[in-house]
Amino acid sequence: MDIAAYMTDVGQQARAAATLIARSTTEVRNRALLATAEALDAARSDLAEANALDLAGGRESGLDAAMLDRLELTPARVDAMIEGLRQVASLPDPIGVITDMTYRPSGIQVGKMRVPLGVIGIIYESRPNVTVEAASLCLKSGNAAILRGGSESIHSNQAIALCLARGLAEAGLPETAVQVVKTTERAAVGELITMPDYVDVIVPRGGKGLIERISRDARVPVIKHLDGVCHVYIDSHADPEKALSVAVNAKTHRYGTCNTMETLLVDKEIAADMLPLLGSAFIEKGVELRGCEQTREVLTDIKAATEADWEEEYLAPVLAIRVVDGLDGAIEHINRYSSQHTDSIITENYTRARRFITEVDSSSVMVNASTRLADGFEYGLGAEIGISTDKIHARGPVGLEGLTSQKYVVFGDGHIRA
Numbered sequence: 174m175d176i177a178a179y180m181t182d183v184g185q186q187a188r189a190a191a192t193l194i195a196r197s198t199t200e201v202r203n204r205a206l207l208a209t210a211e212a213l214d215a216a217r218s219d220l221a222e223a224n225a226l227d228l229a230g231g232r233e234s235g236l237d238a239a240m241l242d243r244l245e246l247t248p249a250r251v252d253a254m255i256e257g258l259r260q261v262a263s264l265p266d267p268i269g270v271i272t273d274m275t276y277r278p279s280g281i282q283v284g285k286m287r288v289p290l291g292v293i294g295i296i297y298e299s300r301p302n303v304t305v306e307a308a309s310l311c312l313k314s315g316n317a318a319i320l321r322g323g324s325e326s327i328h329s330n331q332a333i334a335l336c337l338a339r340g341l342a343e344a345g346l347p348e349t350a351v352q353v354v355k356t357t358e359r360a361a362v363g364e365l366i367t368m369p370d371y372v373d374v375i376v377p378r379g380g381k382g383l384i385e386r387i388s389r390d391a392r393v394p395v396i397k398h399l400d401g402v403c404h405v406y407i408d409s410h411a412d413p414e415k416a417l418s419v420a421v422n423a424k425t426h427r428y429g430t431c432n433t434m435e436t437l438l439v440d441k442e443i444a445a446d447m448l449p450l451l452g453s454a455f456i457e458k459g460v461e462l463r464g465c466e467q468t469r470e471v472l473t474d475i476k477a478a479t480e481a482d483w484e485e486e487y488l489a490p491v492l493a494i495r496v497v498d499g500l501d502g503a504i505e506h507i508n509r510y511s512s513q514h515t516d517s518i519i520t521e522n523y524t525r526a527r528r529f530i531t532e533v534d535s536s537s538v539m540v541n542a543s544t545r546l547a548d549g550f551e552y553g554l555g556a557e558i559g560i561s562t563d564k565i566h567a568r569g570p571v572g573l574e575g576l577t578s579q580k581y582v583v584f585g586d587g588h589i590r591a
């Protein structure tokens with residue numbers, strides 16, 4: 174395959190489709206979403222077959238349990254994709270909404286109209302349900318999408334692409350409004366991120382290697398969705414029961430997600446009391462613990478953490494634990510090692526909670542809540558493209574609004590500038 178020619182074709186088709194999608198009505202876009210839901214429901218056995226191929230390939234190439242879990246399309250996950258499409262269809266359409274209208278002294282009225290971004294290129298991990306979520310949010314927000322999922326999920330993604338094409342066709346929209354890249358060659362990523370004529374924004378969801386390449390090579394604006402080195406800090410004013418339950422959930426609810434806690438920080442004032450409780454809870458769940466020197470004075474059997482552990486996103490049943498010198502120590506550690514994704518404090522002390530949320534510079538800062546809750550659905554956005562670790566344009570879980578921009582609209586009646 175001539176990758177450059179293929180991607181140019183994909184880009185040109187997406188640009189042409191973006192114009193049609195942007196001016197389609199809410200009803201037509203919702204019809205496409207609901208028809209895609211029906212197409213997925215009808216294609217369950219094809220999806221299962223395609224996914225079995227991917228899973229077999231994944232096992233052969235030695236994917237770990239967390240990666241295989243992401244890759245798998247169980248019947249329940251297909252149900253969730255269908256339900257997700259219906260939910261996105263039921264969300265209010267952000268496009269065309271005019272806000273902030275004001276009369277200016279000159280007599281003109283000035284306001285802002287919400288508009289699509291255009292063509293959105295998304296590069297993401299081998300998690301096929303993301304194909305549906307990303308497509309549905311792009312479509313609902315009037316954008317065309319070029320989707321490049323992880324290579325391990327190619328068969329599942331192509332099976333999903335057929336359902337998306339059916340849904341779009343049923344609503345009379347161009348099938349090229351959502352294109353799932355047909356090749357796993359990384360050269361296609363290189364093309365996608367250097368086509369400013371055809372692509373308006375790139376959303377890379379992934380780890381450090383992906384981001385390094387995007388930061389080096391992209392010639393299209395980027396909204397980064399990076400790794401999650403997320404922290405829970407247990408303050409000396411924490412309720413021990415809440416602390417235990419939040420810490421266990423943040424680590425063990427799902428190991429492979431970007432909002433999973435990777436480092437637990439414990440205030441030195443309560444370390445002797447809390448660490449044994451935490452230690453037994455994690456060991457019972459099969460989590461390998463790596464601790465700082467002070468942690469190992471209490472949990473004597475665990476491995477020593479090294480400097481590299483504070484920067485590590487394990488995506489696995491491994492947890493680093495560090496005893497810190499109160500809130501100052503916690504904030505210092507987090508602002509040094511966190512990937513600015515999601516960090517949480519457990520405390521009953523209002524003043525400390527306020528300081529934590531003010532001074533920790535991450536896309537979500539939480540009080541007495543599990544980092545696993547950093548999620549578009551949980552935040553009420555309906556779904557999410559991912560969690561932006563960028564500060565410009567969109568930060569944190571990105572839903573419909575993050576895929577739009579605003580333009581000024583001005584109403585005059587023959588007004589001229591004096």
Ligand SMILES: NC(=O)C1=CN([C@@H]2O[C@H](COP(=O)(O)OP(=O)(O)OC[C@H]3O[C@@H](n4cnc5c(N)ncnc54)[C@H](OP(=O)(O)O)[C@@H]3O)[C@@H](O)[C@H]2O)C=CC1
Nearest residue numbers: 297298322323324362379380383398399400401431559560
């Ligand atoms: N903030 C967020 O919303 C999210 C963040 N993540 C993060 O993603 C990571 C885990 O996913 P994982 O699958 O390991 O991520 P990877 O970064 O390995 O892969 C993600 C995607 O990027 C592609 N890719 C990776 N490196 C390159 C490169 N150098 N050039 C071109 N394409 C590349 C992969 O393609 P290929 O298949 O060819 O490897 C895949 O499509 C974790 O760090 C996790 O936190 C995950 C989901 C959401």
Ligand SMILES: N[C@@H](CCC(=O)OP(=O)(O)O)C(=O)O
Nearest residue numbers: 300429430431432545548549
């Ligand atoms: N929103 C997700 C987390 C973000 C995400 O997609 O993470 P990942 O499993 O790394 O692809 C969730 O809470 O399941």
